[in-house]
Amino acid sequence: MNAITIEEIAKGFKHKKVIQPLNLNIAERKIFGLLGPSGCGKTTLIKMIVGMMKPDTGKITVLDCEVPNEALLSEIGYMAQSDALYTELTGAENLEFFAKLYRLSKKEQRERIQYAAEIVQLTNDLSIRVAYYSGGMKRRLSLAIALIQNPKILILDEPTVGMDPVLKQSIWKELERLKNDEHKTILITTHVMDEAERCDNLAMLREGKIIASGTPAALKTQYGVQTFDEVFLKIVGEL
Numbered sequence: 001m002n003a004i005t006i007e008e009i010a011k012g013f014k015h016k017k018v019i020q021p022l023n024l025n026i027a028e029r030k031i032f033g034l035l036g037p038s039g040c041g042k043t044t045l046i047k048m049i050v051g052m053m054k055p056d057t058g059k060i061t062v063l064d065c066e067v068p069n070e071a072l073l074s075e076i077g078y079m080a081q082s083d084a085l086y087t088e089l090t091g092a093e094n095l096e097f098f099a100k101l102y103r104l105s106k107k108e109q110r111e112r113i114q115y116a117a118e119i120v121q122l123t124n125d126l127s128i129r130v131a132y133y134s135g136g137m138k139r140r141l142s143l144a145i146a147l148i149q150n151p152k153i154l155i156l157d158e159p160t161v162g163m164d165p166v167l168k169q170s171i172w173k174e175l176e177r178l179k180n181d182e183h184k185t186i187l188i189t190t191h192v193m194d195e196a197e198r199c200d201n202l203a204m205l206r207e208g209k210i211i212a213s214g215t216p217a218a219l220k221t222q223y224g225v226q227t228f229d230e231v232f233l234k235i236v237g238e239l
């Protein structure tokens with residue numbers, strides 16, 4: 001069963017085609033990684049899945065609903081690349097704001113805020129104003145916000161940028177637990193190759209087209225290489 005189905009989606013800005021007509025299926029209860037060089041269209045594709053950007057043509061279906069659909073707002077936890085946080089508020093107030101937006105009960109609010117803050121190791125910094133957070137702390141708070149309403153699907157645009165290896169490892173463990181125990185579907189963009197390795201399925205994007213897809217092992221076997229950088233270089237004829 002697919003959590004996300006993308007059919008013939010295309011998007012351009014002015015004269016530039018950013019996403020070529022593209023098809024992609026993302027299976028439920030899997031971690032799907034979107035790889036590709038800067039500017040290849042990953043964020044644009046993700047924004048269309050989330051419903052923040054309208055495709056020029058094509059259709060996107062999430063959990064059997066055609067995007068955009070208000071019912072999907074609570075089903076998708078989205079972590080953007082640029083942090084959309086209220087810097088005048090504390091970390092806790094930011095989390096509360098989003099918890100209220102999703103109409104969580106007082107008890108759920110408390111539980112989810114505690115859970116999300118623990119996952120990103122911000123529990124002891126929740127009373128600090130976000131204006132005083134470091135870049136990495138803001139990323140962590142953004143990830144906590146994506147988790148707050150306990151969505152079925154997590155869409156995370158480069159979630160671990162600026163995080164230290166220990167925290168990165170614990171976040172990946174939690175993503176795997178969310179998939180295995182809570183049956184979440186996770187779509188992630190990354191430049192980090194050891195993260196790509198941990199995904200169940202990958203799609204490699206270049207100039208708005210999918211140039212390769214499959215499991216991490218299948219992709220490396222298909223191209224007879226050891227790393228995803230080499231897969232990419234082989235495809236573009238540089239190796």
Ligand SMILES: Nc1ncnc2c1ncn2[C@@H]1O[C@H](COP(=O)(O)OP(=O)(O)OP(=O)(O)O)[C@@H](O)[C@H]1O
Nearest residue numbers: 013014018036037038039040041042043044045081
């Ligand atoms: N609103 C916009 N108006 C005009 N051009 C845009 C807009 N949004 C994105 N683009 C262009 O679309 C292309 C793809 O951008 P996108 O952010 O999707 O790339 P990306 O693969 O996510 O890159 P990165 O890994 O660096 O974040 C870029 O050339 C970018 O300049």
